[in-house]
Amino acid sequence: MATYKSVAVPACPKLGERITQDTVYWRGYKTPVQIKEFGAINKIDFSPVPPYNYAVTASSRIHIYGRYSQEPIKTFSRFKDAAYCATYRDDGNLLVAGSEEGSIRLFDISGKAPLRQFDGHSKAVHVVGFLSDKYRIFSGGDDYSSNLWDIPSATEIVSYSEHTDYVRCGCASKVNADVFITGSYDHTVKLFDARTKHSVMTIEHGQPVESVLLFPSGGLLVSAGGRYVKVWDVLKGGQLLVSLKNHHKTVTCLCLNSSGQRLLSGSLDRHVKIYSTTSYKVVHSFNYATSILSLALSPEDETIVVGMTNGVLNIKHRKPEERKEDSEKKRRPAYRTHVKGRTYMPKQEDFCVSKPVKRVLRKYDKLLKSFQSSKALDAVLEPPIRLYTPEVTVAVMQELHRRGTLRSALAGRDEKQINLLLTFVARRVIEPRFTPVLVTVADMITDIYQPVVGQSAVVDRQFLRLQEAIGKEIDYQEELLEVLGMMDTLFATFTKKRDTDLDTNKSNGVTETIETNTNN
Numbered sequence: 001m002a003t004y005k006s007v008a009v010p011a012c013p014k015l016g017e018r019i020t021q022d023t024v025y026w027r028g029y030k031t032p033v034q035i036k037e038f039g040a041i042n043k044i045d046f047s048p049v050p051p052y053n054y055a056v057t058a059s060s061r062i063h064i065y066g067r068y069s070q071e072p073i074k075t076f077s078r079f080k081d082a083a084y085c086a087t088y089r090d091d092g093n094l095l096v097a098g099s100e101e102g103s104i105r106l107f108d109i110s111g112k113a114p115l116r117q118f119d120g121h122s123k124a125v126h127v128v129g130f131l132s133d134k135y136r137i138f139s140g141g142d143d144y145s146s147n148l149w150d151i152p153s154a155t156e157i158v159s160y161s162e163h164t165d166y167v168r169c170g171c172a173s174k175v176n177a178d179v180f181i182t183g184s185y186d187h188t189v190k191l192f193d194a195r196t197k198h199s200v201m202t203i204e205h206g207q208p209v210e211s212v213l214l215f216p217s218g219g220l221l222v223s224a225g226g227r228y229v230k231v232w233d234v235l236k237g238g239q240l241l242v243s244l245k246n247h248h249k250t251v252t253c254l255c256l257n258s259s260g261q262r263l264l265s266g267s268l269d270r271h272v273k274i275y276s277t278t279s280y281k282v283v284h285s286f287n288y289a290t291s292i293l294s295l296a297l298s299p300e301d302e303t304i305v306v307g308m309t310n311g312v313l314n315i316k317h318r319k320p321e322e323r324k325e326d327s328e329k330k331r332r333p334a335y336r337t338h339v340k341g342r343t344y345m346p347k348q349e350d351f352c353v354s355k356p357v358k359r360v361l362r363k364y365d366k367l368l369k370s371f372q373s374s375k376a377l378d379a380v381l382e383p384p385i386r387l388y389t390p391e392v393t394v395a396v397m398q399e400l401h402r403r404g405t406l407r408s409a410l411a412g413r414d415e416k417q418i419n420l421l422l423t424f425v426a427r428r429v430i431e432p433r434f435t436p437v438l439v440t441v442a443d444m445i446t447d448i449y450q451p452v453v454g455q456s457a458v459v460d461r462q463f464l465r466l467q468e469a470i471g472k473e474i475d476y477q478e479e480l481l482e483v484l485g486m487m488d489t490l491f492a493t494f495t496k497k498r499d500t501d502l503d504t505n506k507s508n509g510v511t512e513t514i515e516t517n518t519n520n
Helices: 021-026 324-329 335-339 363-369 373-380 383-388 390-403 406-410 415-428 435-452 457-519
Strands: 033-036 041-046 054-058 061-065 074-076 083-088 094-099 103-108 114-119 125-130 136-141 146-150 155-160 167-172 179-184 188-193 201-204 209-214 220-225 228-233 239-244 251-256 262-267 271-276 282-287 292-297 303-308 312-317
Touching (some): 041 303, 061 083, 094 136, 390 406
Parallel strands (some): 125 167
Antiparallel strands (some): 041 054, 054 061, 061 074, 136 146, 146 155, 188 201, 209 220, 228 239, 262 271
């Protein structure tokens, strides 16, 4: 009896993942460390000075974490209700935070009790920050107002009430100590100058604004709201440069990397997208377990920290670079170790012992070997094979067709199995590598189950899907043939024109030669 030959699954070339410098760079982080906080994390802010600790605002507490610590090294908990937007000053010595009760508290990093408390908002304060002169604080609250405060005297300098909805985000200019920006749920971003009584610029984002970010140069402004991230040119009066729509849900946070060449955005769709600030194309992305509320990147991009709605803090540290000296010191086997015995030729008196190789047949091969066609088809329609290795399913169908048992394997199936078959065929029939086999399978299914059409709404729906998929593919093929015809016409025209030019040049050369000979 001849040995059974396994089903030959044709190997199709796959498009490999495009590996870029950004891919290598942003994959260079260790496995994340996760810390559970008491509530949703609304703000993460890194200290601008070494050792680059970071403040995490969640529930009614502000925790200060060290760069590599998994436990808070300091806690500020003097809040009656929720705390918001704890932000460091540029020198890393002071920390300011808003609260649900409407007050703003200023903390010294080395102490526990607040140094100052600013009262003036009638509702929750969701955004606070320092101006670049280090002696003034701006704030925005749910009372629609944006205020400016003096730290030494703990008094209000000016209050702007130009927004018509909650003020939920803001940032200060690092170039001009009088300029700060706020974003509101009234779909606008307003630029304020402390020397004036009114806003100097209003930008219409089009969605409730969740986050704003000003580039270090002060010329470009980024706003996030809804599914959109928009970049504006402040120097041109708030002209829209680009609108990005790469998220599926609301974008909640923005940040820049240390060089300012990459923009990061976090969203409720559980993704962090990284954009190039030159082309504004996505160069990399991170996936997380739940929706993202806050995001921060440490100086030199050494640590990326993400805060989520379920109170989980996700921390990724960059892998240390391997030292070349250590790698060179490692002793490696000599080359002769690898090639030893490869060129040895057995002599006449040598006795060669071949090690028997045990062949392990897969489930569908065993069923085919025992001529169980229907069960073999069922085996390759299981989810792991059908979804991830469809070429195996198609190869078994082709083998059954070669044996002449494909029709019997397809027949006698219930509603659920017919639905599964039609779903697979409708999904894969448009792939060129599977089309020849699956067209035959579709014909057989149609012939076998034509009498039962109209008895099951599920099966009828799948037949309509199959018809729609094949119809679209035929339309595409017709359009491609039209394009090929146009291209053939163009190429023929170019070839004819080129031949005409060559003939003209040749005739001119002959004419010139005859004229020269005549003159002589």
